[in-house]
Amino acid sequence: MLGILLIPMSCKKWIETDFPNNQLPTQLVFENEQTAESALSDLYATLWNNSLISGGIEGLGLLTSVYADDINTIYAPGVNSVADLFYNSQISNNSVVNNTWTNSYKQIYVSNSIIEGVRNSKSLSPEVKNRITGETIFLRSLLYFYLHQIFGEIPYTNTTDYNLNSQLSRMPKNEFLLKLENDLSEAVKLLPEGFRNSERIYPNKYAGLLVLAKLKMLMNRNNEAEVLLQSIVQSPSFVFQADISKVFQKTGSHILWQLKPSINNEATKEALLYNFTATPLSFMVNMNLVNQFSNNDLRKQQYITAVTNQTQTNYKVSKYRNLAGNNPNEYSVIMRLEEVNFLLAETLIKQGKVADGLPWINKTRLRAGLAVLPTTLTADLALDELRTEKRKEMFAEQGIRFFDIKRWGLLDQLASVKPNWKSFHAQWPLPLKELLVNPKLNPQNEGY
């Protein structure tokens, strides 16, 4: 009898299981360059699949375009969360709002976990440590930057400690922007100047500079931004793509950074999202944007395409064209030189250097078959031209249009296109779920 009793006591070994074959101890992950790289790869793949910078339905490219005036939807109000954004009738339990917040903070957590893992690593070389840390801080900063634009003041964390992270308050705007500036400066310092992959599928120092410049412009420090932007356009790595049909092809030297699909030949999310043959499936170009293009603007055929059925003509976004299983040459471009040119033009004009700024606007105009802008423009008129031109060039990409008009203080002009638009719509509501689990996030954004 005693014997039986003793079996399990002496049998601690009996319950020792093998280590699961699909898991690796966190410590080990960062003692080896390949596995550390795998951790980072997962983050990139997630960014492609389901993130603010994804080209799909979760990405800012679509969401902010629908929210503002570039993209229209066929969905009736009250039926679907994206439609609620289109009608500017979203409330705090909107699932898109919730997913945007939740997915981004998950990605921020993963970034922090990688940064901590690399920091504690004993065997990774300093170069590898710097590169991985630099890329990860950059990605985290990018997410923070966009989240801040969408939600207003938000919590900031750079640790994986859940005790701290579950009790975060919203960080005051200025403090938050300074944190980001610090982080981005560190990323720029750590990131290499060259591309570690010739397909430009990993961000380098210049991608960091671009975001840092955008941040400085947000803080109204145009002169500092100009310096950073100048260093990008002066880099021999980047060459303006003169052929309008190749702007969204993966081989261009105008690309600062693009995301690669996980499977070869997989279509970009953008191509799948916007494609339709007869009548729109979900989304089409807002006529307000269509009407911005003059008929001789090459982009009216290249970036958008008219689709006619018996009764009506709709336009689809056609920057990306290759569909399933047949995509040899398109990746999802996250940052391209054109944006740098526009930002540079803006910093110059805002500093009164209108004549220096105009050539940077003209580059895309010329490519689109339009005439150069008259050199006699006043600063205000030049800015107007910049706005129109930038919208036509950069629509449905990375929320550029929405964040621009927000930065320019022109959001309320949307009211003429979007009947429900109210000033408080400048920010989305914080997800209700989050406020309930972490009351320290209160108060809710004004208006919601």
Next chain:
Amino acid sequence: MRIPELFGFNQAAKRKWLMRINLIMILITVFLMQTSASSFAQRITLKSNQITLRKAFSEVRKQTGYMVLCESELLNKTKPVKLDLTDVALEVALEKMLVGQNLEFSIKDKSIVVKEKERPSFIQKIVDYFSAIEVSGRVVDEKGNPIAGATVKVKGTGVATSTNETGSFTLKNVDENAVLEISYLGYQIRDLKAAQDLGTVRLDIEVGKLEEVTINAGYYSVSKRELTGSISKVSSKDIENQPVTNVLSAAQGRMAGVSIIQNSGVPGGGFDIQIRGKNSIRREGNEPLYIIDGVPIGFETPSMYAISILPNSSINPLNTINPNDIESFEILKDADATAIYGSRGANGVIIVTTKKGRKGGVDLKLNSSYALNSVANHLEMMNTAQYLQMRKQAYQNDGIATIPATAYDLNTWDQNRYTDWQKELIGNTSDAAVIQLSLSGGSDNASYLLSYGHQQQSTVFPADFKYRTNNITGNFTFRTPDKRLEVNMSNTFSFQNNNVQNDDLTKRSLTLNPNAPALYDMSGNINWEKNTFVNPVALFNSEYLNTTSFINSGANVSYRLFPYLSLKFNGGITSQNFEEISLKPHTMYNTSGGLTSANSISSKNNQTNFSYLLEPQITATKSWNDHKFDVLVGATLQRSEAQQGSIQGVGFESNLLIRNLGAAKTKLVNDQVQTQYYYTAAFARFNYQFKNKYILNLTGRRDGSSRFGPDNRFGNFGAVGAAWLFSEEQFMKELSWLSSAKLRGSLGTTGNDKIGDYQYLDTYTITSNIYNGITGLSPSRLYNPSFSWEKTIKKEVAIELSFFNNRINLTTAYYNNRSSNQLVGVPLPATAGFSSIQANFPATVQNTGWEFETSAQLIRNSNFKYESSFNLSIPRNKLLEFPNLEGSTYSNQYVVGYPMSLVKLYQFEGVDQITGLYKFKDFNGDGRLSTPNDNQVIKRMGVEYYGGWSNNLQYKQFSASFLLQFVKQQNWNYNRQMLIPGNMNNQPLEVLDAWSPTNPTGTYMQYSSGSISQKNSLHSLFQNSTAAVGDASFIRLKNVQLNYRIALPKLGVREAMFYVQGQNLLTFTNYFGLDPEFVLTGFLPPLKTYSFGFQLTF
């Protein structure tokens, strides 16, 4: 017809009795305990010149409380008598009544049996006159079969013997005046006056005798009389032949303390089972432990693709067992019963015992039935005119003059078309067929049972989908002639095949516009109505298919080493192979998307589980004088290994190839996971009985589980249970109406380790994400190595009473379970990176409750039997304490002193008669409505009490039964899931009562198209207000059956039984919604079923 009459009950009194027994038996028994013993004297006063015996006996009952039993035929032959009795003893009175009637009486307990006088022959009388005689006789059962081993005892002496194989016995030197007592377990004890040849003595089955019921407590069996714990049992007669695919459906409403809710009317899904309340906050943490023939089987199979068709993606493990193969189904509830299962017993243990072969000839049984199922309830929805009126009004209310082009229902579709979408999409009648064949038999040393069953059931959706199961079970027992070695093997093999579309259409059937276009066009193709219609039947081009093959094999060997000591070995293997396929061909999407088979997706997921169990045990039983010991010591070694992997294929040359993943253009192989769960334990039971009335039961277990960090792997659990059979005490024995009475209680701890494997590890997991050819690794979870065993302290007291020769039984139990370190995923805000962290819940939760179970054999004679039983459970859940609740992530979820199921709601204050908008109470008066300041109304959701009332009637070859299930509860109503009235979705008729200038008192806000955010917000507040919670109580006629048995010897059929059954036939409820029984809204509710079938025994 010989129907014994029950005297002393006039019609009114009988009715009263029935009512009381059925409805508030508890009160009656208490009343009886207090009053009957004292108020009835056994003396009679009766004066009459001419009184029939019928009336006289009635009077006896009235005056003494004693029942008089006499066969009707006998009574008809009696003559009226003249009586003049004043306060005479009962016996004297009876003698007077029976003078010259050729009748004699005997008094036993509180019953008087009157029967024909047995006249001894003259010679016999002379022989009897001489003292010591030799007595012999033969004891048989009610069918005339000999009873071997019955005890024959001379009353008042130690002289006794037992019957031999043929039931015969002989006793020498018996005093001729002695009384013999003949007893056998499960039979009524019979007292006989000694005689030289007693001839054949027939023993009758003890009516509702406690000892008769043996309870399987898992590691040991115990008679109900000696049970110290709380175990509910459902036996085969309640389960058999019901038109259900899972035994849990048949057990609903039959047991106190056990709440069973079917997740969906789609066959093959899961159940929500709560034994004595919700112990854990995690849904999967509430699952009981399932044990089939001694072998624990894995819990729910997690499906990867079924989320939108099978709620919670859950598939119940008991789907693998054919309900007709089940002999008994026991649920272990309290600490005394569950502590021996240690860490796995916190949520209760369900013990399924399959049927075994019996000694006797060869039995061949064929059972076949056919059933029709349909959705039981429908919601009354708006018709086209009402709907379009609402829509137009909505745009008008919103101030939108030009109705947008996307409002197809108003701009494009036929304004006169009408379809009842509930009828169209979920209104089909599905059919189900069952066939089962079994062969059984046995001898003294061996018995066997083989059974094969096949079931198939279609769905109520208008598509050709089916759920099929096949079961083969075999059960073999061998004994050595000396009965020292016994070997039993039970094997179950089952194969299930579930095929449905990818999504449940129930929600869609309620919201689809009544003037939506036809589902198919003229040529029979799916109609997209020029791309304006999201056609629901396109879903039928998708497919979800799962197949499960399951093998459970258990062996049980016992060897009696010494008369008092046996060695036992229990072992078993379980192997399950689960495969599911999700097919999403491009044809399930709108054709204008330009999709081709290059966009078709096929996914396949495989899971295999293999587990083995070894349980050596030693049992010892010893008794001397008044002491009896039962000891059990054992150990458990269990190992489970699971493998899971999935593959996805995208793009096919043709959809014809979609079932072949190899043909996919792009194949994505997902994570191939292998997990191990190792478990070990030592357990013991010590049972001591003194004088057959004081019972002490100690159980304990030491558990080790691989699911915890190396420092927290072992945990100790134990319980003490005690019972006092106070009816055995001298002072209670005088209460002849009380057959037995027991007070029992238990106290102990059990645990729970259902948290998944490897949760304590700080790891990165391989993902299916690939970037630039490099496979991803991502953090598996938030790291917390220090969580440890969940322990629940369970306490219980109960009283079990039986009255009137065990014809009425009553059990009342009170329990109190407390858990202060539940293992939960503590919810975290998204900023923490994961939505929860595995940790011990930092608060104390209490589950208390009352349970009442009562059963009565109201009428029992050879031709007519009526049994009724009733159970009631009143569970209460309460958060006792929660240090620092305010600062935790639970601060808006729980309130100390309230149940865990509470919800916080806005106070709905109706519609403003002037603006037509909803009003809610602004609790903090800041002029705006926000969480958590203004949703201050606390509602207790969930069950207040529930139970069932079952009735069995038998008249000659007919038997009938019905079961009423009732639940008193609060739950979300349809307002909770309602989309804003006025947008492009249909609404229930109730919504017609919306505010308008002409109807300022409407209950719903003015209609809105959904494009005004202020109204959307108000609607959202409405969905989270007191208006969205309502009474979801119901009474349901759960099961009705009618059976007819007949022997057809000419056809070689020993017994034929024909039966008709109904399931979920009637529901009485005030609930606003499709069905009050649900866990998750929007899924197909349980179905109404009619079935008929027959069973032939050859």
